[in-house]
Amino acid sequence: MSRPTSGLTSSAASDRGERPSGADGPESVQRTRNVAATEEKAQSGTVLEFDDVRLSFAGVTAIDWVSFAVGSGELFAIIGPNGAGKTSIFNVLSGVYRPQSGRVAFDGTDLIGKRPHVIAQLGISRTFQNIELFANLTVVDNLMLGRHHHHTYGTLAALAWLGRARRSELANRAAVEDIVDFLELEQWRRFPVGLLPYGVQKRVELGRALAMRPKLLLLDEPVAGMNLEETEDMARYILDVRDELGIPLVMVEHDMGLVMDLADRVMVVDFGRPICTGTPREVQDNPDVIRAYLGEEHRTQGGAS
Numbered sequence: 001m002s003r004p005t006s007g008l009t010s011s012a013a014s015d016r017g018e019r020p021s022g023a024d025g026p027e028s029v030q031r032t033r034n035v036a037a038t039e040e041k042a043q044s045g046t047v048l049e050f051d052d053v054r055l056s057f058a059g060v061t062a063i064d065w066v067s068f069a070v071g072s073g074e075l076f077a078i079i080g081p082n083g084a085g086k087t088s089i090f091n092v093l094s095g096v097y098r099p100q101s102g103r104v105a106f107d108g109t110d111l112i113g114k115r116p117h118v119i120a121q122l123g124i125s126r127t128f129q130n131i132e133l134f135a136n137l138t139v140v141d142n143l144m145l146g147r148h149h150h151h152t153y154g155t156l157a158a159l160a161w162l163g164r165a166r167r168s169e170l171a172n173r174a175a176v177e178d179i180v181d182f183l184e185l186e187q188w189r190r191f192p193v194g195l196l197p198y199g200v201q202k203r204v205e206l207g208r209a210l211a212m213r214p215k216l217l218l219l220d221e222p223v224a225g226m227n228l229e230e231t232e233d234m235a236r237y238i239l240d241v242r243d244e245l246g247i248p249l250v251m252v253e254h255d256m257g258l259v260m261d262l263a264d265r266v267m268v269v270d271f272g273r274p275i276c277t278g279t280p281r282e283v284q285d286n287p288d289v290i291r292a293y294l295g296e297e298h299r300t301q302g303g304a305s
């Protein structure tokens, strides 16, 4: 089914304890490997650079010298066991956590030290591992909240300069309608989000993130808890975000079928460290990845042994 995209395209083109001692090679080897991963830039220009980032909480190293880069047309996936540091990477990217060292740049702008709302204004928006919507508000009102930083007027201006305030409000409403069409949410638009099926709520969360007109979208477990049909629907929307809206994505997900089908490149992390970054096939055939995370059944047919 084809959906209108014109209004949207305009802006875009376990917790666990300490690491076992000696879990990996020497730090220098690890860092060399990470730099190599960063240098493997995506084909069409780099929008996001995450270089040698380290983040630890008392006694727990959540991100241990992680480097990767995301290209402008790319769907980049991050996978790994529970507690591997995936959500922490997202929290660094969105300004929730400040790493002890490293460099994070989006479109050439340094992100470390910037507050979450500033990073959102720069064009990075995200969905959460656990749905974070206003359950009592309707779909449309939740999507409108995603537009809040696009209001171009304050309260006084709204009173004193009605024309501009009205135009801004109408533009935001139109943007939300584009998203309702794009994500096929028409039948749910007036329902309080808390009453909707789980898969639809996850879709509304994607919509709220899209309402911010992002230049980069971070999806934390977008299909967790979904049934097969909901997962297939979500997969289609994710691909459409990349291909129709031209928005690059970073996706954390445990559903390996989805990751291997959708991602352009995949980074595998374990105990905060990257094990391997490459195409889905390269990752599935990597012995370290198979040992640490995937298991033999995920090796691609005819892949290297």
Ligand SMILES: Nc1ncnc2c1ncn2[C@@H]1O[C@H](COP(=O)(O)OP(=O)(O)OP(=O)(O)O)[C@@H](O)[C@H]1O
Residues within 6 Å of the ligand: 014, 015, 016, 017, 057, 058, 060, 061, 062, 080, 081, 082, 083, 084, 085, 086, 087, 088, 089, 129
């Ligand atoms: N705010 C925090 N304070 C203390 N420890 C934290 C904090 N945030 C994350 N951690 C720890 O950092 C490690 C990585 O957690 P993170 O949530 O990033 O893992 P994850 O890969 O997203 O796991 P999951 O697949 O279960 O969502 C875990 O050991 C976690 O307990």
Ligand SMILES: [Mg+2]
Residues within 6 Å of the ligand: 086, 087, 088, 129
């Ligand atoms: Mg997580």
